[in-house]
Amino acid sequence: MAKTIVVKQIGSPIRRPEKQRQTLIGLGLNKMHKTRELEDTPAVRGMVNKIPHLVEIIEEKG
Numbered sequence: 001m002a003k004t005i006v007v008k009q010i011g012s013p014i015r016r017p018e019k020q021r022q023t024l025i026g027l028g029l030n031k032m033h034k035t036r037e038l039e040d041t042p043a044v045r046g047m048v049n050k051i052p053h054l055v056e057i058i059e060e061k062g
Contacts, residue, residue, distance in 0.1 A: 003040035003062035009033065011054035023047050024054060037061075 009029040013021045027047055028036045035058065038044050048055055 005040045005060050006058040008035045
């Protein structure tokens with residue numbers, strides 16, 4: 001089984017640069033307090049690290 005992480009959106013994309021909004025959409029997040037279980041890859045980790053003020057990692061599995 002592949003490693004996964006659960007990511008939760010904690011910040012609003014309102015009044016944020018377009019690149020940050022697109023990063024949220026790329027992670028599959030678009031509403032406050034929504035969670036997604038994503039594969040733990042360098043690409044996903046990089047996206048999360050670009051917007052640490054908008055998302056948090058809840059748990060890591062695997």
